[in-house]
Amino acid sequence: MNRYGAELVGTFWLVLGGCGSAVIAAAFPGVGIGLLGVSLAFGLTVLTMAYAIGHISGCHLNPAVTVGLWVGGRFEARDVPMYIVAQVLGAVAAGGVLFLIAHSPGGYSMLAALVTEVVLTAMFLVVILGATDDRAPSSLAPIAIGLCLTLIHLISIPVTNTSVNPARSTGVALFAKGWALEQLWLFWVAPIAGAILGAGVHRLIGDDLRKR
Numbered sequence: 001m002n003r004y005g006a007e008l009v010g011t012f013w014l015v016l017g018g019c020g021s022a023v024i025a026a027a028f029p030g031v032g033i034g035l036l037g038v039s040l041a042f043g044l045t046v047l048t049m050a051y052a053i054g055h056i057s058g059c060h061l062n063p064a065v066t067v068g069l070w071v072g073g074r075f076e077a078r079d080v081p082m083y084i085v086a087q088v089l090g091a092v093a094a095g096g097v098l099f100l101i102a103h104s105p106g107g108y109s110m111l112a113a114l115v116t117e118v119v120l121t122a123m124f125l126v127v128i129l130g131a132t133d134d135r136a137p138s139s140l141a142p143i144a145i146g147l148c149l150t151l152i153h154l155i156s157i158p159v160t161n162t163s164v165n166p167a168r169s170t171g172v173a174l175f176a177k178g179w180a181l182e183q184l185w186l187f188w189v190a191p192i193a194g195a196i197l198g199a200g201v202h203r204l205i206g207d208d209l210r211k212r
Helices: 002-025 034-057 063-071 077-102 110-131 138-160 166-176 179-183 186-211
Strands: none
Touching: 002 034, 002 077, 002 110, 002 138, 002 186, 034 110, 034 138, 034 186, 063 077, 077 110, 110 138, 110 186, 166 179, 166 186
16 A cells, blocks of 8 residues: 555656646746746656655556556556556646645635645655655755755745745744734744645655565
């Protein structure tokens, strides 16, 4: 089950990162990331998940890849159906999150901001814990973690200006005052909640394998 859970989480990140950058940030007025940015975002989702879950599931993230690996003799036939189910469920879950964020009333609501910060911080922790796992190539962990943060910014700057870090938000809010201080609670609650969620997800998909 760990491998299936890892595929679900990984495909969730692929769709959230790649499609999220396209839906939210590609055409943002004046500073949109454009087609190149969206392409980079998709690549970064795969790179970061390769380090986060590659040692758990192989990081397929794509039914076509799973079938191709099976035909090529690199994957067991018995696992193909459940891998595909997990990938589709992860993609649908990410689509739901994007719908909630992008279709919030009057632009990006506080709920959209809350969801964005919780989910992206959770995925940041999944990458951090996965990339620094003793079964992953730890010498390259800083690359995965740094590029994950790059991807997070590509997705979420139009929604929240991107925090995922309460200290970062506090440091500038104290000088901006006014609305920044009024909203500061969100940038403490959401990242901490997201970090707890991400750590829990990693334990679910990774820790059982460690005990074997």
